[in-house]
Amino acid sequence: MVAGRQKCLVCLALRRWLRGIVILGICLKRRIEIGILYSRSGSYQLVSDACRMGAMRAIADINADRSSGIELVPVERDPQSNADRYATLCEDIFRTSSARHVVGCVTSWSRKETIPVLEKAGGMLWYACPYEGFEANEHVVYMHACPNQHLVPLMAHVVPRFGANGFLLGSNYIWGWEMNRVARDLIADAGGKVLGERYLRIGETDVSRLIAEIRATRPNFILNNLIGTSSYAFLAAYRDLAAEDVAFSPEACPVISCNLTEGELPAIGESGKGHLSVGPYFAPRPAAFASSFEASAYASVQVMADVLSRDPDAGPAEFSKVFAEQRFSTRLGPIAIDAHSQHATLPVIIGRIADGFFEVVSREDEVAPDPYLSRYDPAKTFGRPRLRVVS
Amino acid sequence: MSKVPRIPNLGGARAFVLHRPHPTVQAITRQLSAIGLETVGCWPELPAEVLAADFVFFDADLGFDEQFPWKPGEAPMPMVALIGSEAPGRIEWALSHQADAQLLKPVGNAGVYSALLIARQSFEARKLQASEISSLRLRVAERQTIVRAVEALSKGAGDGRAYAQLRSLAMSWQISVEEAARRIVAMTEEEGGDDQSHRA
Numbered sequence: 356m357v358a359g360r361q362k363c364l365v366c367l368a369l370r371r372w373l374r375g376i377v378i379l380g381i382c383l384k385r386r387i388e389i390g391i392l393y394s395r396s397g398s399y400q401l402v403s404d405a406c407r408m409g410a411m412r413a414i415a416d417i418n419a420d421r422s423s424g425i426e427l428v429p430v431e432r433d434p435q436s437n438a439d440r441y442a443t444l445c446e447d448i449f450r451t452s453s454a455r456h457v458v459g460c461v462t463s464w465s466r467k468e469t470i471p472v473l474e475k476a477g478g479m480l481w482y483a484c485p486y487e488g489f490e491a492n493e494h495v496v497y498m499h500a501c502p503n504q505h506l507v508p509l510m511a512h513v514v515p516r517f518g519a520n521g522f523l524l525g526s527n528y529i530w531g532w533e534m535n536r537v538a539r540d541l542i543a544d545a546g547g548k549v550l551g552e553r554y555l556r557i558g559e560t561d562v563s564r565l566i567a568e569i570r571a572t573r574p575n576f577i578l579n580n581l582i583g584t585s586s587y588a589f590l591a592a593y594r595d596l597a598a599e600d601v602a603f604s605p606e607a608c609p610v611i612s613c614n615l616t617e618g619e620l621p622a623i624g625e626s627g628k629g630h631l632s633v634g635p636y637f638a639p640r641p642a643a644f645a646s647s648f649e650a651s652a653y654a655s656v657q658v659m660a661d662v663l664s665r666d667p668d669a670g671p672a673e674f675s676k677v678f679a680e681q682r683f684s685t686r687l688g689p690i691a692i693d694a695h696s697q698h699a700t701l702p703v704i705i706g707r708i709a710d711g712f713f714e715v716v717s718r719e720d721e722v723a724p725d726p727y728l729s730r731y732d733p734a735k736t737f738g739r740p741r742l743r744v745v746s
Numbered sequence: 747m748s749k750v751p752r753i754p755n756l757g758g759a760r761a762f763v764l765h766r767p768h769p770t771v772q773a774i775t776r777q778l779s780a781i782g783l784e785t786v787g788c789w790p791e792l793p794a795e796v797l798a799a800d801f802v803f804f805d806a807d808l809g810f811d812e813q814f815p816w817k818p819g820e821a822p823m824p825m826v827a828l829i830g831s832e833a834p835g836r837i838e839w840a841l842s843h844q845a846d847a848q849l850l851k852p853v854g855n856a857g858v859y860s861a862l863l864i865a866r867q868s869f870e871a872r873k874l875q876a877s878e879i880s881s882l883r884l885r886v887a888e889r890q891t892i893v894r895a896v897e898a899l900s901k902g903a904g905d906g907r908a909y910a911q912l913r914s915l916a917m918s919w920q921i922s923v924e925e926a927a928r929r930i931v932a933m934t935e936e937e938g939g940d941d942q943s944h945r946a
Contacts, residue, residue, distance in 0.1 A: 377922065464883060468780055470855075474854070489779035489859065490856075491777065491781070492855045493776065493855055499915070537753060540752055541752045541753075626893065658828060693780075695779035695780040696780035697780075716814075725757075725782065726780070727754070727756065727780070727781045727785070727859065728753050728754075729754075729755070729756045729757030729758075729781055729782025730757040730758075730782060731753055731755070
């Protein structure tokens with residue numbers, strides 16, 4: 356009886372001691388500040404919010420994970436979709452906190468503005484959005500798709516099904532300019548013609564001229580590199596055009612995008628139905644993440660935390676070494692990050708907009724990044740090159 | 747002639763970096779690998795395989811003529827000068843090797859891609875220009891031949907008609923006017939020679 360009582364007391368003491376150790380473990384988690392640089396307002400707020408949501412969810416999950424030895428502390432700044440504020444706010448994060456890693460930026464314009472600050476401070480940017488390629492900065496980890504993971508496979512899918520003549524649209528900054536430049540080459544390689552190329556300033560919603568030109572030139576597809584509210588206005592007007600003329604229905608002449616995700620479908624509504632987009636993730640039902648932006652930002656924090664939990668002071672050189680040796684298990688699936696270009700190997704999924712979600716049209720797993728399109732092969736992309744009349 | 751922009755095909759290209767072991771070489775190698783090129787570092791000599799290289803990056807600070815298996819200005823591939831010291835003598839030397847592009851040292855996170863594209867375009871333009879100049883020189887050297895051919899063809903007709911006939915012959919033989927003139931002169935000389943031999 357006494358022995359049993361003693362046993363119970365020992366058990367109780369042991370349990371309390373273990374609980375104490377766990378609590379102590381949580382308290383002893385190393386605190387690491389990380390920057391969050393996403394706009395909370397402005398014309399591309401929906402995308403920005405999706406990225407921020409992914410980063411914040413990952414931070415919360417890592418902090419709640421008792422087996423993780425680190426606690427991530429977000430240091431947040433809001434550039435309000437003003438490209439000129441990203442660099443100064445990134446500088447502010449580095450100056451006022453111990454953060455050396457920043458998850459942030461949506462537009463390439465803002466990323467390029469931020470790079471000099473990162474280089475000066477020895478910081479790293481985790482970039483969770485698709486971009487136009489032709490960049491490989493060792494202070495940036497590119498966690499979303501580059502052209503061989505979005506535009507090239509999307510065009511390879513569209514050309515044999517709809518035709519090679521395209522109309523190119525873009526918001527008036529580097530994403531639209533560079534994406535359309537690559538698209539011009541792809542269309543030429545496919546034996547098609549660029550029937551028009553038009554740009555709108557970011558936030559512009561008057562699309563009547565674009566619609567009139569598309570109506571007049573009758574392309575086989577429209578490559579949409581407009582962003583935010585311009586894109587929503589265009590898709591709404593294009594739906595009206597399709598109602599007048601079936602030649603502009605999604606089945607005959609789709610609008611194809613490399614950056615359109617579920618996060619924007621509520622703003623687009625019925626206008627998006629049937630059109631195509633490409634990305635590394637489309638939300639299944641039920642979905643862990645609402646969009647590839649959210650999933651990619653989540654994966655960014657996961658990979659960063661994985662390395663920082665072992666080496667809290669890791670900078671670009673240390674990350675590069677880890678990238679050369681390790682694959683990461685993320686919510687995007689298992690991914691590798693190319694140590695030279697710091698771009699992620701990703702799935703390439705083409706999706707068609709259905710009722711508030713994307714139905715998967717095709718999927719290819721583990722596509723290695725080729726940000727400079729150095730391995731691009733027209734014959735492989737579009738089949739046998741078409742013969743052209745040489746005069 | 748306007749050049750249609752193209753997706754630059756650099757995958758699998760080989761670049762030789764002629765520079766002593768240095769962080770500059772690492773920075774260039776990192777960028778070249780990210781772009782998709784294979785890099786070979788060497789110093790102080792370029793190996794024989796360099797003749798098959800697609801690009802050569804060379805140190806303008808410590809470089810010298812004997813490092814290259816070709817005469818200054820006759821590199822068979824685009825050349826990129828790596829310039830640290832902007833001493834006029836060193837720049838002059840880099841220019842004597844017809845550097846098609848340049849990169850300033852220390853090399854950071856960017857610059858290699860634009861250097862590759864600029865070097866390749868400059869090199870191609872230089873090659874095309876050299877070939878055009880050589881062809882024009884040949885044509886200028888054949889002026890005398892054309893005069894003699896027109897003279898031979900103008901028996902009984904004016905120079906204008908004779909020149910038109912020469913051009914028409916060149917077109918039907920599908921050769922240049924100069925080549926046609928050479929043939930006519932040769933034929934005329936042959937006939938003349940035959941005549942002389944007949945006379946003899």
